[in-house]
Each structure stands twice: as C-alpha cells, then as structure tokens.
Amino acid sequence: MENVNALNIGNIKPEPKVNYLTNGTTARSWLLTKDHKRIAILYLLTVSAFFALGGVYASLIRLELLTPESDLLQSATYNRVFTQHGVIMVFFFLIPSIPAILGNFLIPIMIGAKDLAFPRINLLSWYLYMAGGGLTLFALLQGGVDTGWTFYTPYSTTFSNGYVMLVGLGIFINGFSSILTGLNFIVTIHTMRAPGMTWFRMPLFVWAHYATSLVMILGTPVIAVTILLMALERLAHVGIFDPAIGGDPILFQHLFWFYSHPAVYIMILPGMGVVSELISNFSRKKIFGYEFIAFSSIAIAVFGFLVWGHHMFVSGQSVYAGLVFSFLTMVVSVPSAIKVFNWGATLYKGSISYDTPMLYGLFFIGLFLIGGLTGVFLGALGLTVHLTDTYFIVAHFHYVMVGGQVLAYLGGLHYWWSKITGKVYSEFWSKIAAIIIFVGFNLTFFPQFILGYMGMPRRYASYPPEFQVLNIFSTAGASILAIGLIIPLIYLTYSIFFGAKAESNPWMLPGLEWRTSSPPPTENFEQTPIVTWEAYEFGEENGLDMEEARREILAPVV
C-alpha cells in the first residue's frame, strides 16, 4: 500500500484498522451517514424487507391459484394481493435492487472514486425511498389498493375504492429517489473517474448503470406527472382519463407505459451489467466484444423509450401505431441478442470456475434467453393479440424480472458479499440454494407459458378447472422457489456473524473493487488509484502477480 502501483497486491496486508463498517457504530452514524457504502447497506436491509413482503404476497397468489375456485382468498382480497405484489416488487424491490444496493456500493469503488458525487443527495434518496415505501405500507395496512400495479383508468380514478392516491403518492415520492440516484450516478461517472480510468476502461457494470441512470432521470418524471394527473381526476374530478367526464382512458396507458416500459430496462440493464462482470471474471478472460456490450446497453436505453406502445396492441390504438411499435420492438430485441451472444463467446477458451456467482450468471443467460425470446412472441402482432393479458405474459416478464434481474442480483450479492461484509459464506449451501432457485423458478413459470397459450387470463382469482393441473405445477414450483430464497437469507446472515474472514481479492481479479480491503475503508482506497489497465485484463501487465497468488493459495488458509 505504499505507492499507487502497490494496488497490484493480491491480498492486502496489513488491513486498515478501520473499515467503513467499523467507522462509527451508533445508530446516528448509520442513519446520517454520507458514505455510499453504508447507504448501500441501508438499502440492502430495507429492499430485502420489501422483497420478503412481496414474496409473501406472491405465495398467497400461488396458494389461491392451487384450486380453480376462489376459496383461500375472495376476489376482493385476491385483487389486492396481486396488486400489492406488483407494486412492491416493481417499485420497491426491482427498481432499486441492483442500482441502489450494488450500484451504490460499487460504482465509486469501480471507478476509483471516494464516494458518489453528491453524498447528501444519496442519503436523501434513501429517505425518499423510505418515505415512499412507508406511505405505501401504510396504505396497505389501511386495506390496500385493488387496481393492479398498472393503475389503468378509469377504474383507478373513478371506480376503485382502494387507497389509490396514497399508494400513488408513495410511488411518486419513491420516483424522486430513483431520479436522484440516477443523477448521482451520471455525475459521478462523468466527473469522478480515477486517473487513467477512461470510459472504455470502465467495467461493464458501470456502463450498464450509466444507461440505467439515463432511463431513470428521463423516464421517471413521466410517471410522476401521470400520478399527478390521476390525482387531479380522482380528487378534483377534472376529466383527463375518464370518458364520462371528458377524458381519454387510452391517454393514461400511453403515459403510464412511456415510463413503465423504459422502467423495464431499469429493472434488467443493471442485471446485465452484473452478469457481464460474472461471466468475464469467472472465465478469467476479457469479455468478448466489450464495446458492443457497452453500446448495446445505451442502445437498449434509447430504443426502450420508443416501444411503449407494444403494451397496447389490443387497447384500441390504431392498427398503424401497432405496426410501428411492433417494428421498433423487433429492433430493440437485437441489442439484447448481441449481449447474449457475447456472453456465450466469452466462455469460449476461458478458464471457467464454478463458483456460486458464476452459477447465477449462467442461469441468468438461460432464463434471460427464454424471457427475451418470449418477448419476441409478444412483439409479434398477430400472436400477441392472443397472448397479451394471459399467463403467457406473466411468465414472460417473470422470466425477465426474476430469472433475469433477481438471479443477477443474487449472483452479484454473492460475488461482492465478501467485499461488502468482509465475510465468507458457505459455498456448499450457496450452490445448493442456487440450484433449488433455478429448478423452482422454472417449475413455477414455465407451465404459465402453456397456460397462457391455452388462454388463461391473468389477474383471475378463479379459473376454469381445465387449467388446474398446470397451476398445481406452478404452485409446487413456487414452494421450491420460496425455499431456495430462504436458504441464502440463512447462510448469508450466518456468515456475517460466524463466517470466515474474507480476503481482499479471493479470486485474483483485476477490478478496482478487488484492489482494496474487504470491507473497504471509508474512503475506499488509501490512495487514489491510477489505472493503467483495461477492464477484464487478467494478464500480468495489469499488476496481478499470479505466481505469488497461487503460492499463497496453496499454503492452506481456509
């Protein structure tokens, strides 16, 4: 650690006396922290809580659908349950998950900065998230909302008697959290890169977050405006969306999807970023087509703004609009395909190790492949008329959101767990859990493709009996998935208290985050690093002394 180039060292010794976790132990030192790493921990705890709550709702849905009749839950309850599952998972889990936790923690470290550009705004983002989440939870306790997470008008503005505006306000406030996070990332990436960290030396994780941030700051204001317009109609009866008072319900759908389609990319781009890291690092090989992956993220972010109408093929928008949106949807599928091909090609002649994060990375590719291809089904006009609003679409977006983002999130969490906590989790249990999750996930959602093509509509509390067998499969899968998700909660928590101490660079990787101690000091690096190597450069020239590392590893430590 004496000089800058000492960043070469595989394992940093001696470790700094104070790391970001031990630098202050009071509640105040956490709740008023400006350290991006501590804020990431705050997000980790709260986002996980929302994930668990969303998961409880998911379990209720699957249990209800075990039988054709609405017996466990009455329709009124069921409608609230699926709405709240969607609202919580989308706005309070998926959107903040990777960016606010892993992005927050890693972006400054990966580019060699001490913190994000606006540490106070970063903390404010978390408080806004908490305020939005708190309001939404309060609304749920009051009885919740039954509009579906899409809030389609005029049901949401005129007919629903749920707590629509309270939840709307929660989402509205939470949106600002998202905007500020995106803004923070963009400014940080533009202005705070370490010397030598050029744009094309940045890890693809950072590129993906840059693209995500663009969508966050450009898209989220639209949902905010839409919620305000809803409030105007619901509270002041100004006719905007309800035709009975002079509005247009299709207008709402345009506004809603103008945000919510790009939001889909907020939910998947960071996952793609994580997977790019995993695939390259665990193959110990430079990622194939770095620039293509980087620019495909930007392309997805840009084209993502042009395809909102593909959610409205049967809504009554004009046939010609349908043609244009379908065409653009086909175009946006190409950059995603490019990514998949590049990931596959990265494995070729790699030196692949089977660590848990890599398992998640591979599962991600497989599931995202299915999720992406079924997205093409839904973009094909004649086919989507039959498929939309059925379980096919439910299966499709769960393959992308859960099979994609959630698996990437878990992969990333495992990958950087030792960096974040300084502790090592059980490799055995983590592998078991990953496989259980993969099996459970497929058993849950694959039957839903078939159900969808058979015509089972979504958001049904009761359904015709011929759909029951596949629903039983799905519920069985969900039970397995739930077990798979509970196991990491146990062994990760266990590792915090009883886990072995982590090394600073257990896999001998070149990324900057591996060139600081685990957990890092508050300033991330003792000295500002000077970057002289490309991303994913595993050769000696980037300063990793493999011989030394191997010798160390062979001397038994663990």
Next chain:
Amino acid sequence: MQQNTSWVPLFPEQASSFAWQVDGLYFYLLAISAFFTVGIVAAIVFFFVKYRAKEKFANGAEIHGSIALETVWSIIPFVIAMTIFLGGAVVYYNQYRPPAEAMEIYVVGKQWMWKFQHGTGQREINELHVPVGRNVKLTMTTEDVLHDVYIPAFRTKADVVPGRYSTIWFNATKPGKYHLFCAEYCGLNHSGMGGWVYVMEQRDFDNWLGGSVSGQTPVEAGKDLFENKLGCASCHAGGKDQRGAVLEGLFGSQVKLTNGQTVTADEEYIRNSIINPSGQIVEGYQPIMPTFKGQVTEEQLVQLVAYVKSLSTNKGGGSMTTGATSSTTNSSVNTTSGGNMTNSGAGNTNSLVAPRADRGATSQGSNPNAPPSEPETTGKKNN
C-alpha cells in the same frame, strides 16, 4: 423444452378462420426459440465443461472480440426479427380488419357481465350464439371501466373502451362451446366476467334464434328512442326545413365540419354527435343540439347508432341481412325498405325468423326484421 407447448392436450382448440395463422406464427417462433435456446445452452454447457479452469487462477485465451462475428450476430437476429414482424403484421391485419360482409352483433360490457344484442333483436348475457362459417363482427363498448373480449379458441381479443367503439371479428370454423373471458382487469369480479360462445350449425342457429324471444331489434329500439323517447325526430326528421342535420344517407359519408375538417361518419362519429354534439358541428348547421350525455345508456346509444345506420342503407335499397340469414345474403338485394321498420312490431319477429331448412345456401329475402347490419357500408367506412 419449449416444444412442450405443442403437446396436443395442452393446446387450445382452433376454431376460427385465422386461428391457424396465429398458431403458425406461434410454431414458427417456437422453432426459432428452440433453435437458439438449444444452440446457445448447448454451447454454454460445452464451454463450461471443456474450458473449466485447469489450474487455479489460470487465465483464459487472449480473445477480445471480433467485428465479423458481431456483425453476423447482429444481422441474423435482425433479419429473423423482421420475418417475425412481417408475419405478425399480416396476421394482425387479418384479425383487426373486419371483412366487408359480416353479421353484426353489439356488445356492451359492464362490471361484471357481457351483454350481447343480435341484429335480429335477441339479447344474451354472458352467452353468445353464433353460426359456424359466417363472418361475425362485434361492435363493442362498455358502460364503466375497461374490459376485454377474449375468445381463446378464436385467437382474438380486443379491449372494450368506455366512450369508444372497438371491433373484433371472427369466422368460427367448428361448432362447439368456447370460453369467453374478460381479459382486461375490471375490478372485483373480473374473473367472473366471462361465459361461453356457442358456435352452431346454421340450422341449429336458426332454431335457436327462432326459439328465443327477440323483442325489438336494435334498429326498432333506436327508432323508438329517436321518434318518441328522446325526441330526436323533431329536429332530424322534419323534412325539408328541419333544423338538424339530415341523417338519411349520412352513415359512411364524408362530413364537412365547421372547423374545416372532413370526417367519415362512422359509428364512433354518430355516437360522439349524440354525446357531445358541439364537438363536431356539421357545416351549415347551428350548434343548437343539446347533449344527451347521461340521458342515454350505452345500449340505447348502440340502438340509436344502429337506427341512424339503417337510414343510409335503406335509402340505397341495401340488403337487410340479419343474423338469421346466410352468408351470401349481402349480395342479394333485399327489397325491404325503411318502411318496414315502422311497421315491424315485436309481434311478427319470431315467426319470421323461424328456422328454414333450406337456409344453407340461398338467402332469404323475406325477412322484414330490418336489422342494423349493413355490412358493405360498414366494412368500407370502418376502414
């Protein structure tokens, strides 16, 4: 593993003229998906095994990328995507362009039921009887929130939007009983808002029509509203010096508005002119018509629209096809005139649509039931 979907028992019944096209597209996409999924997964598994780390921290080969490969795997998916786009577009076009000749049925959705009215006056709730081999066009709206008519066996659906008319059509190919679902979430009893579509042989359908109480046809009901209940006739049927716009021959024509626009007088136009008359003042008329918003239900609106449509067809001596007549009727000139609507009481309806065994190929010209369907006009104007 995606081939699973093609297991016969796991596949929905195929019962409309374009269902095979949708299924064709589906299998095309399944084949593409299977090809790429199997290919990529196999490659990944193969690499995973073959290139597993031989030694701790050994590095992979120094390969950074290949412009040629990137180009290939950008262009190939793009080309494939375009074939999918074109295939999808063709099928979509078939699904959403009702043919010129179609038997018309009016649909009004409300929380949580479907109300159907046939051109011959029969009303149904949550059940729809249609003959096999006939083009059937549904003109749909809703009294409250969004709904969506979805008939999986026909591979078609469309949202039903308050304040608008949306249409779907189908030509059922196989007699049977098929699910009818509401596919757009509409509140409390959304999953209960469904029923059955009964596709019947023409003869059975005629029997069914004959056996059910038809009541007034939409045109008759509309005429009643027009002349008696709502008083439209005082301005719109006053003869030469009437104050309101002339409605005879209006439907399907081009209308010049005072704001300079020219619009086609379709169902939507007529509906809006009743609900929001000042929104589209016809050139040469004063904006004196009061709004009927809140005074007429969606069903009454449908009837008024049907009546106004009938004024155009009758003028041109158009055919009066009904749900009870065969698919060839439209070409044959049915000489019923507007007059018969005035005369047609509810009393004569049933007997006149009574089943006729020879119905199949030839049209019946003697149906005085003056239904609202003028398929030729409708088809053109809607396009």
